[in-house]
Amino acid sequence: xxxxxxxxxxxxxxxxxxxxxxxxxxxxxxxxxxxxxxxxxxxxxxxxxxxxxxxxxxxxxxxxxxxxxxxxxxxxxxxxxxxxxxxxxxxxxxxxxxxxxxxxxxxxxxxxxxxxxxxxxxxxxxxxxxxxxxxxxxxxxxxxxxxxxxxxxxxxxxxxxxxxxxxxxxxxxxxxxxxxxxxxxxxxxxxxxxxxxxxxxxxxxxxxxxxxxxxxxxxxxxxxxxxxxxxxxxxxxxxxxxxxxxxxxxxxxxxxxxxxxxxxxxxxxxxxxxxxxxxxxxxxxxxxxxxxxxxxxxxxxxxxxxxxxxxxxxxxxxxxxxxxxxxxxxxxxxxxxxxxxxxxxxxxxxxxxxxxxxxxxxxxxxxxxxxxxxxxxxxxxxxxxxxxxxxxxxxx
Amino acid sequence: xxxxxxxxxxxxxxxxxxxxxxxxxxxxxxxxxxxxxxxxxxxxxxxxxxxxxxxxxxxxxxxxxxxxxxxxxxxxxxxxxxxxxxxxxxxxxxxxxxxxxxxxxxxxxxxxxxxxxxxxxxxxxxxxxxxxxxxxxxxxxxxxxxxxxxxxxxxxxxxxxxxxxxxxxxxxxxxxxxxxxxxxxxxxxxxxxxxxxxxxxxxxxxxxxxxxxxxxxxxxxxxxxxxxxxxxxxxxxxxxxxxxxxxxxxxxxxxxxxxxxxxxxxxxxxxxxxxxxxxxxxxxxxxxxxxxxxxxxxxxxxxxxxxxxxxxxxxxxxxxxxxxxxxxxxxxxxxxxxxxxxxxxxxxxxxxxxxxxxxxxxxxxxxxxxxxxxxxxxxxxxxxxxxxxxxxxxxx
Numbered sequence: 012x013x014x015x016x017x018x019x020x021x022x023x024x025x026x027x028x029x030x031x032x033x034x035x036x037x038x039x040x041x042x043x044x045x046x047x048x049x050x051x052x053x054x055x056x057x058x059x060x061x062x063x064x065x066x067x068x069x070x071x072x073x074x075x076x077x078x079x080x081x082x083x084x085x086x087x088x089x090x091x092x093x094x095x096x097x098x099x100x101x102x103x104x105x106x107x108x109x110x111x112x113x114x115x116x117x118x119x120x121x122x123x124x125x126x127x128x129x130x131x132x133x134x135x136x137x138x139x140x141x142x143x144x145x146x147x148x149x150x151x152x153x154x155x156x157x158x159x160x161x162x163x164x165x166x167x168x169x170x171x172x173x174x175x176x177x178x179x180x181x182x183x184x185x186x187x188x189x190x191x192x193x194x195x196x197x198x199x200x201x202x203x204x205x206x207x208x209x210x211x212x213x214x215x216x217x218x219x220x221x222x223x224x225x226x227x228x229x230x231x232x233x234x235x236x237x238x239x240x241x242x243x244x245x246x247x248x249x250x251x252x253x254x255x256x257x258x259x260x261x262x263x264x265x266x267x268x269x270x271x272x273x274x275x276x277x278x279x280x281x282x283x284x285x286x287x288x289x290x291x292x293x294x295x296x297x298x299x300x301x302x303x304x305x306x307x308x309x310x311x312x313x314x315x316x317x318x319x320x321x322x323x324x325x326x327x328x329x330x331x332x333x334x335x336x337x338x339x340x341x342x343x344x345x346x347x348x349x350x351x352x353x354x355x356x357x358x359x360x361x362x363x364x365x366x367x368x369x370x371x372x373x374x375x376x377x378x379x380x381x382x383x384x385x386x387x388x389x390x391x392x393x394x395x396x397x398x399x400x401x402x403x404x405x406x407x
Numbered sequence: 408x409x410x411x412x413x414x415x416x417x418x419x420x421x422x423x424x425x426x427x428x429x430x431x432x433x434x435x436x437x438x439x440x441x442x443x444x445x446x447x448x449x450x451x452x453x454x455x456x457x458x459x460x461x462x463x464x465x466x467x468x469x470x471x472x473x474x475x476x477x478x479x480x481x482x483x484x485x486x487x488x489x490x491x492x493x494x495x496x497x498x499x500x501x502x503x504x505x506x507x508x509x510x511x512x513x514x515x516x517x518x519x520x521x522x523x524x525x526x527x528x529x530x531x532x533x534x535x536x537x538x539x540x541x542x543x544x545x546x547x548x549x550x551x552x553x554x555x556x557x558x559x560x561x562x563x564x565x566x567x568x569x570x571x572x573x574x575x576x577x578x579x580x581x582x583x584x585x586x587x588x589x590x591x592x593x594x595x596x597x598x599x600x601x602x603x604x605x606x607x608x609x610x611x612x613x614x615x616x617x618x619x620x621x622x623x624x625x626x627x628x629x630x631x632x633x634x635x636x637x638x639x640x641x642x643x644x645x646x647x648x649x650x651x652x653x654x655x656x657x658x659x660x661x662x663x664x665x666x667x668x669x670x671x672x673x674x675x676x677x678x679x680x681x682x683x684x685x686x687x688x689x690x691x692x693x694x695x696x697x698x699x700x701x702x703x704x705x706x707x708x709x710x711x712x713x714x715x716x717x718x719x720x721x722x723x724x725x726x727x728x729x730x731x732x733x734x735x736x737x738x739x740x741x742x743x744x745x746x747x748x749x750x751x752x753x754x755x756x757x758x759x760x761x762x763x764x765x766x767x768x769x770x771x772x773x774x775x776x777x778x779x780x781x782x783x784x785x786x787x788x789x790x791x792x793x794x795x796x797x798x799x800x801x802x803x
Contacts, residue, residue, distance in 0.1 A: 013672050014526050017682040021675065025685075028480055051477070058471045066695075070463050075454045081447070081657045084424055115511070115689050122688030130410050144685065151686030261477045262694030276409050279417065286413040289421075289540065290547030292518030293511050297693040298658030299462075 025144065027051060027368050030357075034366045041364070047393040048366045049381035052191065052342065054259040056312045056384075062258055065306035066299060078302070082295040084285045086113035086267075090301040094267055097308045098250075102240045105272055112284040115264040115296045117227045120251035121185070122148045124268055127283045128221040128249070129154040129182045135223075136176060137185040138168055139374030140192050140345065142225070145185065154182075158374045165336055166195035166345075168205060177208075179216045184209065189228040189238055192373050192380035193345045194321070194338025196232060199239045206245040219247055219275045227253040227266070230311050232340040233318045246273035249280070254304050256342075257311045265300035317342040320383040320390045327394040332407045342384040345370070349405040353379050363400040365393065421540065423447060423764050426753075430762045437760070443789040444762045445777035448587065448738065450655040452708045452780075458654055461702035462695060474698070478691040480681045482509035482663075486697040490663055493704045494646075498636045501668055508680040511660040511692045513623045516647035517581070518544045520664055523679045524617040524645070525550040525578045531619075532572060533581040534564055535770030536588050536741065538621070541581060550578075554770045561732055562591035562741075564601060573604075575612045580605065585624040585634055588769050588776035589741045590717070590734025592628060595635045602641040615643055615671045623649040623662070626707050628736040629714045642669035645676070650700050652738075653707045661696035713738040716779040716786045723790045728803045738780040741766070745801040749775050759796040761789065 027050055034048035069078055085091070090113055095106040114120040125135060131153025137145055139161040149156040159176055162169035168186075186205075188197035197205075209220050224241040229252065232238045242248035253266035270280045288294050295301070321338050328335045328346050335346035348356035353369035357379055360367055370378040383390055401407035423446055430444035465474055481487070486509055491502040510516040521531060527549025533541055535557040545552040555572055558565035564582075582601075584593035593601075605616050620637040625648065628634045638644035649662035666676045684690050691697070717734050724731045724742050731742035744752035749765035753775055756763055766774035779786055797803035 013676070013679060014523055016526075017523065017679045017686075018675070020682045020685075021678055025480075053472065053477050055472070058475050063466045067463050067466050070459045070466075075655055076449065076451070079454050079656045079658050081449050084421075118688035118690060120688070122686075127410055127413060130412075147682075147685040148688050259471055260475045262475050262691075264689070264691065264693050279414070280409070282417055283409060283413045286416045286543075289416075289543040290413075290518075291687045291689070292514035292516070292544050293660070293687070293689050294514060295658075295660065297660050297696055299695055300693055 020147070026372055027143075030366055030368055033361070037364060044389070046364050046366065047389065047396060048385065049383060050366045050368055052256070052382045052384060053261060054256055054312065054384050055386060056259055056314065056316055058259045059307060059310050059312055061310055062260070062303055062307045066303045069299070069302055079298060082298055082301065084294065085281055086111070086295050087298060087301040087305075090305045093305040093308050094269070098269055102243060104242060106269055107272065109281055110270040110272055110277060112268045112281045113296050113301050114251075114266045114268055115293060116255055116261070116266045117225055117251050117253035118144065118148065119264070119293065120253070120266050120268045121145070121223060121225055122152070123284045123287050124221070124223045124249040124251055125149050125154060125183060126152050126287045127280060128219070128223075132180070133182040134178065134180040135183045135185055136173070136181055140166065140190070140370055140378065141374050142187060142191050143372040149185075161375055166190060166193035167197060167201045170204060170208065173208070177212055181212075181220060182218070183221045183223050185223045185225065186241065187225040188241065189232060189340030191228065191341055192343045192370060193336065194341045194343050195336065196236070196238050196339040197241070202239055202241055202244040209245060221274070222248045224248055224250045226250055227256050228341040230257040231314050231317055231342060233321060233338065236339070238340060242269070242271045246271050247275060249274070257314070258304065258307065259312045260300070263297065263300040263303070265296045265304055316387055317384065319387050320385070323387070323390050323394065324381060324383055327397060331398055331401045342382060344381050344383060345378055346381070347377055348379050349401060349407065351377055353377050359404055360400055363396050365396060365400060416543070422768055423539075426762050426764055429757070433760065440785070442760050442762065443785065443792060444781065445779060446762045446764055448652070448778050448780060449657060450652055450708065450738075450780050451782060452655055452710065452712055454655045455703060455706050455708055457706055458656070458699055458703045462699045465695070465698055475694060478694055478697065480690065481677055482507070482691050483694060483697040483701075486701045489701040489704050490665070494665055498639060500638060502665055503668065505677055506666040506668055506673060508664045508677045509692050509697050510647075510662045510664055511689060512651055512657070512662045513621055513647050513649035514540065514544065515660070515689065516649070516662050516664045517541070517619060517621055518548070519680045519683050520617070520619045520645045520647055521545050521550060521579060522548050522683045523676060524615070524619075528576070529578040530574065530576040531579045531581055532569070532577055534558075536562065536586070536766055536774065537770050538583060538587050539768040557771055562586060562589035563593060563597045566600060566604065569604070573608055577608075577616060578614070579617045579619050581619045581621065582637065583621040584637065585628060585736030587624065587737055588739045588766060589732065590737045590739050591732065592632070592634050592735040593637070598635055598637055598640040605641060617670070618644045620644055620646045622646055623652050624737040626653040627710050627713055627738060629717060629734065632735070634736060638665070638667045642667050643671060645670070653710070654700065654703065655708045656696070659693065659696040659699070661692045661700055712783055713780065715783050716781070719783070719786050719790065720777065720779055723793060727794055727797045738778060740777050740779060741774055742777070743773055744775050745797060745803065747773055749773050755800055756796055759792050761792060761796060
């Protein structure tokens with residue numbers, strides 16, 4: 012009597028998690044320092060010491076009920092106020108407490124956002140390449156994920172294909188900038204054009220189309236630039252954030268949804284998210300994490316290592332002869348494999364203890380993703396190995 | 408385009424949460440110490456200092472990645488091992504790591520358990536009185552909750568009604584002992600009889616019927632007794648636990664599902680739970696909480712205050728002339744209201760700043776729930792007020 016839907020899914024596990032598990036296993040054989048594990052987006056840099064100190068201070072001084080007691084249904088009020096004030100200051104959008112809903116990371120945020128603004132049978136569009144866990148997040152709501160082909164070579168939005176795929180069934184569009192896996196950052200021009208197009212479609216179809224914006228890499232942008240904030244360009248935007256990458260806290264499961272105050276039903280959407288939590292039995296992230304991020308709201312870990320690693324890898328891959336776009340953010344780089352079949356390529360690389368994720372599941376067959384959220388020293392040691400692999404196997 | 412299902416639910420908020428919000432608001436007017444707030448099951452006793460000290464030690468000594476990094480898909484391995492070993496020692500069931508799945512409290516545990524062992528259209532039976540949040544947990548999975556009428560006066564199981572309501576559509580039975588709201592603890596005889604009945608039905612219908620056992624109050628039992636552990640009586644049991652009450656940690660959202668090693672598909676159920684998490688975007692409880700409870704696995708808060716409060720209230724209510732069973736555990740007491748309409752009774756009590764939850768939503772109209780997880784001093788001060796209320800309004 013076990014639910015067959017979930018049983019079937021067992022045979023379709025996350026490729027990323029499988030490769031990460033292989034890397035761990037191989038690490039036990041030859042020492043993990045000798046495995047060039049580019050599989051997992053597990054941040055390598057330290058959580059800011061201010062975060063840990065703030066939590067320690069809370070545990071030393073707060074009473075049990077204030078620290079460990081139930082959060083209100085819609086989340087800790089202080090955390091919601093703090094997030095609203097920070098976003099208002101940074102992006103000039105007049106968020107209030109009522110627009111903020113703390114979630115268990117961006118995963119929880121996206122899953123809630125999709126449940127709130129779609130109904131079973133609706134279509135959600137996203138853009139290749141995309142994070143493959145979007146499939147379970149969306150398909151489990153009863154909506155259907157459809158993937159707009161990539162915009163080559165620079166991984167902005169393929170508007171010609173988007174226009175073809177837009178139908179009255181589309182009630183939400185899901186974007187991710189800075190993008191996992193491509194490292195692309197949507198330009199202002201891209202976001203403006205997307206907003207114009209969605210506004211036109213809303214008029215034409217006579218219903219809302221929500222933009223669900225997945226933004227865990229918002230603070231990891233290179234060359235001193237900033238990531239354009241999608242909600243500034245389109246009112247019906249639900250910004251889904253996670254502190255996993257900016258504060259190196261992925262295990263704490265803490266993020267939020269910020270509802271644009273001009274969105275349709277902006278005043279009740281957070282209440283709707285609360286109702287969704289009731290149904291799946293997940294009432295708020297941990298109180299420690301909500302209070303912890305409030306204490307360091309505008310800080311980040313020292314993220315500069317990611318830019319250092321990116322430059323090392325980009326230069327080396329280009330030298331070797333890979334086709335690759337220079338990432339503008341995130342901690343991923345996304346070269347074309349040296350043969351058409353990226354799965355075969357990735358498998359051959361395992362012989363060199365190079366762990367790269369083939370991007371077939373990301374909607375971009377032929378590419379591989381390297382997550383360089385690892386020590387720079389290891390990136391440096393990986394470069395001659397990459398070169399050797401490309402030379403010996405592909406004659407580069 | 409907001410999902411109408413959730414919008415409708417806004418008008419059907421938790422009565423408990425609404426009354427708790429009223430109590431807070433009233434507290435701002437007259438001082439919260441003057442509001443006899445029996446609404447919410449928010450534990451009043453301190454979290455054991457060993458828990459806070461263990462977390463502080465972790466934050467002072469562990470590296471970022473081990474403390475704040477992603478948990479494996481199925482939860483932190485050390486936490487799972489620790490929970491398995493503790494349950495094995497306490498209850499003599501040979502749990503292994505693979506049988507334990509950390510969850511965000513008992514709510515997350517129940518919602519996962521139901522998703523795993525039912526399919527849309529199935530029936531889940533539970534027994535009145537029951538925690539009203541079971542409705543959203545179960546109805547959101549597509550299964551239907553049906554409620555077996557209460558066994559009066561002592562709130563064990565009404566087997567005559569259970570037998571009438573059992574059909575081949577029933578794929579899970581949900582119990583809660585010690586019981587919220589009645590305070591009843593299922594006896595060994597009750598659990599043995601339930602197991603016999605379910606085994607017979609499994610044979611008759613040719614399919615599994617899982618027992619989902621909601622056990623957040625397992626450690627809060629009075630008169631020096633222990634709560635019989637349901638999984639010892641029936642193999643197809645999924646034990647859903649929360650540390651919210653035993654360690655006073657409800658805000659941390661930490662609990663687990665323990666799969667009986669003899670259950671059908673016991674070796675893959677935890678994998679199934681992992682797949683369910685993928686679909687709703689909730690990958691494990693916070694790493695801090697998983698490690699924290701591992702450090703104090705067999706400890707509890709000082710729970711003796713609940714027994715003190717129970718005796719005070721039980722004696723007073725009995726003296727006043729309430730019909731009431733003496734609770735065997737939990738921190739709830741469940742008297743019959745002094746008029747047939749418990750909602751009207753509860754409303755009249757508000758004039759005396761007595762906040763009691765009418766039990767219509769708990770499947771036991773005519774009763775009210777008092778949560779006495781509050782200071783004993785406040786319970787003592789409430790007694791003359793209860794007496795005055797009963798006298799002035801009901802001539803008791």
